[in-house]
Amino acid sequence: MLGTLSMARGRLLAGCIAASLCLAATAQEGSYYKWTDASGTVHFSATPPPGQKAEALKLQGQEGEQAAPAPPAPATEPTAQLEEAQAAYRKNACDAARNDLGLLEKNHMIVSGDSPDAATKLDAEQRNQAKLRAKQRITQFCGTGTKP
Template sequence: MRLTILAGGLLLALSSSVMAGQVYKWVDAQGVTHFGAQPPQGQSAEALNTATPPPKPATAAPTAPESSGESEQREIDRQVKKEVAEQKVERQRYCTTLRTNLAQLQNNPRVRVEEEGEMRRLNEEERQTRISETQQKIAETCD
């Protein structure tokens, strides 16, 4: 078992040098570009460096100072995005409340509500009306 692990480790260590081998590029008489591990006989070839990492993506360098109009627009955009995100969170809370209320109405035939400081029980017709109203609100508002 140890011999297998040792042999595997040795092969793994040696494979990195094989993968980083030299690559040559040349163009034949017909104008076709070729790549290979061996340069062609009697023809010039360009050795490519395969060991360098790919270049990092270019970052947008500021070409000119921002005008005040651009900075104002960015501030407005940022504010609008913030408001949209807040509205989305509030709508999610509202939908969660609606779904919870719907579940309570559907699963509990004895629903009590507080009206004018007093608790009273909804009759079946009122309960079914509230269920349909809540379902309609969920369909209109929630995803």
């Protein structure tokens, strides 16, 4: 009984391997061949076996056919929750830009850098560039109907 079970498993395994080879073969271009060896095992390969008769397989989609490209996904309308999140983001960015511009225009000492130990004082040119960027952000985020 154990021998019968092993043979059934072996046949199942051989069938799974053959099916996998067939599926893998469809992804490749060219001709494929099927043959049975002396022990009755069925083989599939891209090259015919030397000295044995093999059946040439015709795979679907190999005669210059190409699958049609998938249609583009339809555009979806933004949800109310997304629009609320975008509005909150624009408001926060607008407030931050206005705050930055206010500080830059008061000529307070401004430092740049992530760490207080590595911070450097802005010179006049850097201050002017920072003012320009703050004004651009105000235009971008504080204007009516603009999106980030």
